[in-house]
Amino acid sequence: MSAPVGSLSRMRAHLDGEHLDVVVVGAGLSGIGMACHLERHRPGTDYAVLEARHETGGTWSLFRYPGVRSDSDMHTLGYRFRPWTRPETMPAGAAILDYLRDTAREYGVDGRVWLRHRLIAADWSSARSRWVLRVERDGAEQMEFTCSFLLMCPGYYRYDGGHRPPLPDVEAFAGRVVHPQSWPEDLDYAGKRVVVLGSGATAVTLVPALARTAAHVTMLQRSPSYVLPLPSTDRLVEVLPRLLGALGHRLVRWKNILVATAMYRVCQRYPRFMRGVLLRAARSALPAGYLVEVHFTPRYDPWDQRMCMVPDGDFFTAVSDGRATVVTDTITGFTRDRIQLSSGDSVEADILVTATGFNLHLFGEATLSVDGRPIRTTETVTYRGMMLAGVPNMVYVLGYTNATWTLKLDLVADYVCKLLRHMTDNAIAAATPSTPGPEIAITAFKGLTSGYAVRALDHLPRHGSRPPWQATMNYLLDTLTLRRTPIAKDMTFTPPPATPPEQPPNPA
Numbered sequence: 001m002s003a004p005v006g007s008l009s010r011m012r013a014h015l016d017g018e019h020l021d022v023v024v025v026g027a028g029l030s031g032i033g034m035a036c037h038l039e040r041h042r043p044g045t046d047y048a049v050l051e052a053r054h055e056t057g058g059t060w061s062l063f064r065y066p067g068v069r070s071d072s073d074m075h076t077l078g079y080r081f082r083p084w085t086r087p088e089t090m091p092a093g094a095a096i097l098d099y100l101r102d103t104a105r106e107y108g109v110d111g112r113v114w115l116r117h118r119l120i121a122a123d124w125s126s127a128r129s130r131w132v133l134r135v136e137r138d139g140a141e142q143m144e145f146t147c148s149f150l151l152m153c154p155g156y157y158r159y160d161g162g163h164r165p166p167l168p169d170v171e172a173f174a175g176r177v178v179h180p181q182s183w184p185e186d187l188d189y190a191g192k193r194v195v196v197l198g199s200g201a202t203a204v205t206l207v208p209a210l211a212r213t214a215a216h217v218t219m220l221q222r223s224p225s226y227v228l229p230l231p232s233t234d235r236l237v238e239v240l241p242r243l244l245g246a247l248g249h250r251l252v253r254w255k256n257i258l259v260a261t262a263m264y265r266v267c268q269r270y271p272r273f274m275r276g277v278l279l280r281a282a283r284s285a286l287p288a289g290y291l292v293e294v295h296f297t298p299r300y301d302p303w304d305q306r307m308c309m310v311p312d313g314d315f316f317t318a319v320s321d322g323r324a325t326v327v328t329d330t331i332t333g334f335t336r337d338r339i340q341l342s343s344g345d346s347v348e349a350d351i352l353v354t355a356t357g358f359n360l361h362l363f364g365e366a367t368l369s370v371d372g373r374p375i376r377t378t379e380t381v382t383y384r385g386m387m388l389a390g391v392p393n394m395v396y397v398l399g400y401t402n403a404t405w406t407l408k409l410d411l412v413a414d415y416v417c418k419l420l421r422h423m424t425d426n427a428i429a430a431a432t433p434s435t436p437g438p439e440i441a442i443t444a445f446k447g448l449t450s451g452y453a454v455r456a457l458d459h460l461p462r463h464g465s466r467p468p469w470q471a472t473m474n475y476l477l478d479t480l481t482l483r484r485t486p487i488a489k490d491m492t493f494t495p496p497p498a499t500p501p502e503q504p505p506n507p508a
């Protein structure tokens with residue numbers, strides 16, 4: 001089906017040749033959230049949500065590996081305007097998908113989603129003050145239409161396959177090699193020896209889930225990560241809303257925001273102390289004498305890379321019970337049923353799962369340009385971590401690395417609604433973030449040190465030495481600055497073209 005899903009009353013017959021106020025690219029957590037904000041705060045906006053895949057949900061519909069769940073707390077991963085009301089803090093992917101789709105339905109957003117519509121190219125026309133979009137439908141047919149404002153919510157990785165580092169002589173391995181991003185439905189791992197390669201959130205999620213039925217699971221990591229057990233439920237979610245109604249949900253959310261922020265700040269400020277706390281937590285969750293120094297002591301300080309949260313310590317339980325083993329080593333080669341390691345040891349395997357990350361990509365692999373001049377992301381400078389200096393009427397969503405994605409999305413969406421209101425009220429056709437002057441030093445973004453974050457530098461816009469040409473990783477600061485800074489600050493506003501594009505030129 002390539003027509004919109006949902007309420008018929010909102011359907012357009014087609015998009016080809018049309019003009020819309022706003023186009024949202026992507027119907028994942030960000031695109032759905034952004035569209036809900038438009039419905040709530042800019043009712044009457046003529047918008048469409050383009051979704052390249054056959055269904056909505058993005059990450060939460062794509063990832064189907066055993067045990068897939070959120071790896072940060074759902075009370076902040078849920079939208080601010082529609083709280084997650086269940087006590088589970090790290091729910092299963094299927095529950096998150098249901099939540100997203102229920103939200104889309106409740107706010108009437110599903111009636112605006114055009115499935116199997118992939119944005120291929122977007123060119124801003126200064127003469128017409130609009131984006132000219134080239135969109136592929138059903139993987140073949142191309143169409144062109146325009147919009148005044150573009151909201152890019154296509155996530156941060158390629159959907160056609162995950163990242164897999166080179167594996168020496170992997171061809172010699174007779175078992176199946178799978179990536180969590182494209183988990184085969186028919187993969188039967190019951191009674192099999194499974195090796196999970198990696199040490200990130202996906203690996204620590206997979207290990208206990210696979211260990212329930214596999215003969216044995218080995219997590220083979222090059223270097224350890226910090227793994228932190230957290231309660232799988234939050235009793236306050238049952239108590240506070242019962243006493244205080246909606247305010248109770250808001251309090252739970254703010255409690256989680258403040259705890260996570262404090263945890264991050266303390267880790268950054270007192271790394272040695274927090275390192276001790278985290279290693280003690282790991283030690284107390286593992287059998288006496290376990291080699292925590294080898295397998296759970298990272299080379300970096302806490303929160304220099306994303307921390308792995310495990311609900312009720314399920315990962316540690318699988319290791320303690322002997323159903324799973326952690327091996328810290330590097331691969332030198334493969335035989336039919338073994339993985340050879342640098343130490344001279346080897347691990348038996350029937351199935352190899354490469355939990356080795358994503359192929360990063362911003363802007364959904366679409367080609368962006370302004371008046372035909374290509375926008376090369378790494379040559380542009382960010383504006384408030386959500387627009388590009390010199391690029392009119394385009395906002396993108398890229399979540400925090402140290403807090404849940406949705407916190408940033410909700411703030412960006414607030415800003416978008418405020419900007420659109422200002423543009424309508426003042427008859428502005430184009431809002432262009434100013435380019436930084438020569439006094440601003442431009443550098444690459446400095447973020448986490450994990451492999452994927454370092455690989456991301458080849459895709460991210462650059463940063464200026466002062467705001468607004470920076471993306472902060474600080475939700476509390478952003479909450480203040482995005483709400484308080486006047487919308488016109490460091491922004492150029494342009495009135496509509498003298499001859500509106502819909503009308504033929506006046507011969508007089």
Ligand SMILES: Cc1cc2nc3c(=O)[nH]c(=O)nc-3n(C[C@H](O)[C@H](O)[C@H](O)COP(=O)(O)OP(=O)(O)OC[C@H]3O[C@@H](n4cnc5c(N)ncnc54)[C@H](O)[C@@H]3O)c2cc1C
Binds near residue numbers: 063363
């Ligand atoms: C297993 C897993 C667990 C995670 N857990 C957490 C967590 O606990 N907390 C957290 O904060 N983050 C988590 N994340 C990060 C997660 O990706 C984000 O939280 C969030 O789901 C991103 O939503 P999004 O809509 O921006 O991107 P996506 O979910 O990637 O959705 C993007 C959508 O855009 C579509 N699209 C892409 N390109 C185009 C195009 N050119 N044209 C049209 N459509 C296009 C895609 O098909 C997709 O549907 C997790 C990620 C994974 C993989």
